[in-house]
Each structure stands twice: as structure tokens, then as C-alpha cells.
Amino acid sequence: MNIKILDHKDFEHVLSCSDPETGLEAIIAIHDTTLGPSLGGTRMWQYPNKEAALKDVLRLARGMTFKAAAAGLNVGGGKAVIIGDTKKDKSEQMLRMYGKFIDTLEGQYITAEDVGTTQNDMDVIRKTTEYVVGISGGSGDPSPFTAYGTYLGIKTAVKEVYGTDELSGKTIAVQGVGSVGYQLCKLLYQEGAQLVVSDLDNTKISKVKSEFEAQVVTTKEILEVECDVFAPCALGAVINDITINQLHCKIVAGSANNVLAEDKHGTILNELGILYIPDYVINAGGLINVADELTGYNEFSVMQRIRNIPLTIKKILALAKAQHISTNAAADQFVQDRLSSKSVKGGEAL
Numbered sequence: 001m002n003i004k005i006l007d008h009k010d011f012e013h014v015l016s017c018s019d020p021e022t023g024l025e026a027i028i029a030i031h032d033t034t035l036g037p038s039l040g041g042t043r044m045w046q047y048p049n050k051e052a053a054l055k056d057v058l059r060l061a062r063g064m065t066f067k068a069a070a071a072g073l074n075v076g077g078g079k080a081v082i083i084g085d086t087k088k089d090k091s092e093q094m095l096r097m098y099g100k101f102i103d104t105l106e107g108q109y110i111t112a113e114d115v116g117t118t119q120n121d122m123d124v125i126r127k128t129t130e131y132v133v134g135i136s137g138g139s140g141d142p143s144p145f146t147a148y149g150t151y152l153g154i155k156t157a158v159k160e161v162y163g164t165d166e167l168s169g170k171t172i173a174v175q176g177v178g179s180v181g182y183q184l185c186k187l188l189y190q191e192g193a194q195l196v197v198s199d200l201d202n203t204k205i206s207k208v209k210s211e212f213e214a215q216v217v218t219t220k221e222i223l224e225v226e227c228d229v230f231a232p233c234a235l236g237a238v239i240n241d242i243t244i245n246q247l248h249c250k251i252v253a254g255s256a257n258n259v260l261a262e263d264k265h266g267t268i269l270n271e272l273g274i275l276y277i278p279d280y281v282i283n284a285g286g287l288i289n290v291a292d293e294l295t296g297y298n299e300f301s302v303m304q305r306i307r308n309i310p311l312t313i314k315k316i317l318a319l320a321k322a323q324h325i326s327t328n329a330a331a332d333q334f335v336q337d338r339l340s341s342k343s344v345k346g347g348e349a350l
């Protein structure tokens with residue numbers, strides 16, 4: 001196993017590892033451990049080259065710092081990528097070697113599953129390192145927890161805009177009804193919201209249509225739906241130069257990561273009078289759930305922490321108003337403040 005240190009401005013450690021025998025090509029990026037050991041999943045993807053993998057891991061690791069800090073967790077931000085085709089290149093030997101690579105960091109980086117890796121992979125990695133969460137018998141599927149936090153965040157936004165968090169009669173357009181989107185639709189439907197949904201997968205659409213009386217539109221139309229809330233639960237960068245003028249909603253609040261193509265789109269939403277709930281704040285339920293494994297998993301305390309998401313959103317909205325800045329800029333500032341004060345709130349934090 002050859003480990004190379006890749007110095008990178010603004011990151012605590014960036015290391016690459018290659019092991020010709022098992023075919024392992026991986027990069028671990030530790031962005032910030034001010035609040036605790038860095039936690040973030042391992043993505044396995046067929047990147048076109050090492051530069052593309054590095055760019056992705058740096059972006060993702062930084063994002064984890066922000067998400068964990070905003071969630072009140074005492075963990076830092078880190079992420080890892082394995083370069084390769086999950087079908088052809090993944091093997092037990094490779095994952096065991098990858099576990100050894102993680103182990104060299106002595107707990108500064110703790111991994112979990114992400115795109116291209118599974119709970120089963122985490123079980124294999126656990127054989128060579130203890131610094132892994134999301135293993136069998138652990139915290140389980142994060143999606144219902146992410147959906148619950150997103151649902152609470154939507155209610156908080158609705159209260160801000162309409163003066164009541166009542167969802168009955170509100171029209172909510174959900175883009176993507178996969179793991180999180182489906183669970184979110186269920187919670188919204190139970191409260192009487194009228195759903196408009198879209199997905200590339202017709203089986204998923206049929207299920208939501210029949211179970212929750214949802215109106216189905218095309219993947220293009222979902223952006224233009226006249227609605228109270230647009231909830232992106234599929235892709236990143238969905239609010240961009242082209243789509244931003246197509247919106248007919250009062251609120252953008254969903255589970256997708258990196259909803260805004262660029263920070264400026266948060267400012268434009270603000271100018272258009274559309275309330276944007278920052279993605280990494282509203283979608284932290286899954287991270288809160290998996291991070292709880294670090295102290296011995298307890299679903300009750302996970303739910304309590306997720307119920308704090310609305311509180312954080314309210315603080316961020318107040319900050320945005322007071323400083324006349326976009327809500328995404330306010331969220332970033334909220335995180336920076338927490339990092340610089342290294343504050344730990346008794347019951348809330350790990």
C-alpha cells in the first residue's frame with residue numbers, strides 16, 4: 001500500500017492510497033476536525049481521472065463539515081472516494097486494504113456508506129478498521145430520518161411564510177420520489193398536503209400516485225408547478241441560471257444535496273421573494289442518525305436531535321433577516337460562528 005500526502009489549502013489532511021495488488025485507488029480528505037473526528041461516507045465512482053476524484057472528494061468533505069456543524073454534532077467533515085467501477089473493481093481484498101488505509105489515520109476519519117458502497121461493504125471494511133459506522137446492526141437506513149427532518153423543515157418554512165405550519169391544502173411539488181422523496185410524501189400526505197410529483201422511474205411514480213393521491217407531472221414540468229413548496233429530492237444544482245426563472249413557488253425546501261448551482265442563486269431566490277431553506281441544514285437527519293452510532297445508537301436521542309432542525313432553521317432565518325443576506329449565506333455564517341467558538345451545546349451535541 002503506497003500512501004501519499006497531497007497538501008491542500010484549507011484542508012487538514014488529504015491522502016491518496018494506491019495498492020496495485022488489490023487495485024485500490026482511494027483518496028481521503030479531512031476538511032476540519034475542530035468539532036471532533038471527521039465523519040463522511042466513502043463514494044466509489046468511475047472518475048475519468050485522479051483530478052476529478054480529488055475535486056469531488058474535496059467538495060464533499062467540506063460539505064460534511066458544514067452539515068455536521070449546523071446539526072449541532074461534535075464531528076468534523078471528511079469524505080473518501082475509491083476510484084473504480086463498483087461492478088468490476090470492488091472486491092473483499094480491496095475493501096480490507098481500504099480499511100487498513102483508514103486505520104492509518106487513527107480515528108481522525110470515520111467512514112460510512114455513500115454512492116457506490118453498501119452496508120455490506122462497511123461490514124467488510126470493519127474487519128480491518130474500527131473507524132466505520134453504518135454496519136449491520138447499527139443505525140440502519142438513513143432515508144426515513146432525512147425525510148423526517150426535511151418534513152419538519154418544510155413546516156418551519158411554511159410557518160415563516162404563511163404564519164401557520166398547517167400543511168392541509170398546501171400544494172407541495174416533490175422532485176424525485178426515491179428513498180427520501182417517498183418517505184417525505186408519506187408524511188406530507190398524512191397532514192393533508194396536496195402532492196405533485198415527478199420521477200424518471202415510473203414504478204416509483206405509480207406507487208406514490210396510488211398511495212398518496214399525488215398528481216404526476218413530467219420531470220420538466222415539476223419545476224414550473226404553481227405551488228407553495230418546491231421540494232427537490234433528486235439531483236444537485238437543480239436551481240441554476242435556467243431553472244430559477246421557471247419556479248412558481250413560495251418556498252424551496254427539500255432533501256437534495258447542493259440544491260443551488262452557485263451561491264448567487266440563493267441571493268436571487270431571496271430577491272424573487274422565494275424562501276430557500278439551506279440544503280445541508282434541512283437534510284441532516286441521515287447524518288444525525290448515523291453519527292449516533294459513535295456513542296452507542298439510541299433512536300430516541302436521534303429523533304430529539306432531528307427535532308432541533310427547525311430551531312436551527314429559525315436561527316438562520318433570523319440571521320438572514322437581521323443582516324439582509326441570503327439564507328444560504330446566513331447558514332454558512334452560522335456554521336463559521338460555531339466552528340470559531342467551538343461551542344458545544346449540552347444535550348444537543350454528541
Ligand code: NAD
Pocket residue numbers: 142143144146175176177178179180181198199200201204219233234235236255256257283284286287
Ligand atoms: P434515491 O436515488 O433513492 O432517489 C432519487 C430519485 O430521484 C430516484 O427515484 C430518481 O429516479 C429520481 N430522479 C433522478 N433524476 C430526476 C429528475 N431529473 N427528475 C425527477 N426525478 C429524478 O436517492 P435518495 O436517497 O432518496 O436521495 C435523494 C436526494 O437527497 C439526493 O440528492 C441525496 O444526495 C439527498 N440526501 C439523501 C439522504 C439520505 O438519507 N438518503 C441524506 C441527505 C441527502
